[in-house]
Amino acid sequence: MYVAAVLIRDVMTEGVVTAPPSASVRQVAELMRERNVGSVVLVDEDGALTGFVTDRDLALGALTDGRDPSDPVEAHGSSPIVTAQPGMTVEEAAEMMVRHGIRRLPVLDGEQLTGIVTLDDLAVRTGDRELAQHMTSQITRAALPGFYFHDRGG
Numbered sequence: 001m002y003v004a005a006v007l008i009r010d011v012m013t014e015g016v017v018t019a020p021p022s023a024s025v026r027q028v029a030e031l032m033r034e035r036n037v038g039s040v041v042l043v044d045e046d047g048a049l050t051g052f053v054t055d056r057d058l059a060l061g062a063l064t065d066g067r068d069p070s071d072p073v074e075a076h077g078s079s080p081i082v083t084a085q086p087g088m089t090v091e092e093a094a095e096m097m098v099r100h101g102i103r104r105l106p107v108l109d110g111e112q113l114t115g116i117v118t119l120d121d122l123a124v125r126t127g128d129r130e131l132a133q134h135m136t137s138q139i140t141r142a143a144l145p146g147f148y149f150h151d152r153g154g
Contacts, residue, residue: 019042027073
């Protein structure tokens, strides 16, 4: 029996929350709260991706280091951005997330931002709980290589 591969376009969220790189840290934090999202893609006036900011970036950096919340958010974002394409398979996206130790992938169709896919999307929308647990473990290991697992023998 042949099972067709699940493509990113089938599981991605199309309504990507974006902000200009000149937006303040406070504006982006408020946008995250209002839209109930954990990340914002920074795009310039031409729609080109310039950065990616997560709630973690703000909580652990921009808002806790005594910095001014009116500072531009672009200094706190990740760049360059790891992206996916709509025609990639879920497995390809999962491998990319694990390799880069990330939980979110903006989706570009050519140069156009068309969506975002998260670790949760892959787990929930594919129904593959084992894949999600494996990915979470691998991504956490990549993000905290010696801090948690090695020191405790995990």
